[in-house]
Amino acid sequence: xxxxxxxxxxxxxxxxxxxKLILRANFTSKEEVEEWLQIYKSSTSTEWxxxxxxxxxxxxxxxxxxxxxxxxxxxxxxxxxxxxxxxRLDIKIKKINKDTVKNxxxxxxxxxxxxAVITITQHNHKTKGCFETLxxxxxxxxx
Ligand SMILES: [Zn+2]
Numbered sequence: 001x002x003x004x005x006x007x008x009x010x011x012x013x014x015x016x017x018x019x020k021l022i023l024r025a026n027f028t029s030k031e032e033v034e035e036w037l038q039i040y041k042s043s044t045s046t047e048w049x050x051x052x053x054x055x056x057x058x059x060x061x062x063x064x065x066x067x068x069x070x071x072x073x074x075x076x077x078x079x080x081x082x083x084x085x086x087x088r089l090d091i092k093i094k095k096i097n098k099d100t101v102k103n104x105x106x107x108x109x110x111x112x113x114x115x116a117v118i119t120i121t122q123h124n125h126k127t128k129g130c131f132e133t134l135x136x137x138x139x140x141x142x143x
Pocket of ligand 1: 068
């Protein structure tokens with residue numbers, strides 16, 4: 001298998017809709033997710049608080065989700081950082097096997113499969129650039 005030297009992230013045009021962006025990426029490990037997340041955070045000027053990391057994974061290699069730092073989570077009442085933002089970032093990595101490929105041919109059956117699914121919902125406040133600024137789509141891996 002060829003190991004790409006960069007992160008490839010592609011918009012899932014079929015499933016994305018207004019206020020909900022779905023991206024597919026070639027991450028295969030937790031480390032890659034964390035590294036890409038740093039790039040994503042700096043290119044969008046957003047910060048995220050870990051909400052949960054489900055451990056009972058059957059068809060997945062990895063699953064974790066975050067809430068925007070400007071959410072109500074972990075804030076005292078009247079905190080300046082509580083903007084009540086409901087934006088959520090969800091990243092999962094699918095296993096690649098016969099069953100998953102069958103249902104996800106478009107992204108899994110290619111030379112560089114994109115097993116990671118990134119779901120981002122819209123913020124209720126300004127972020128750097130626009131919601132769909134896709135500067136972070138293709139970035140070199142830090143190897
Ligand atoms: Zn937000």
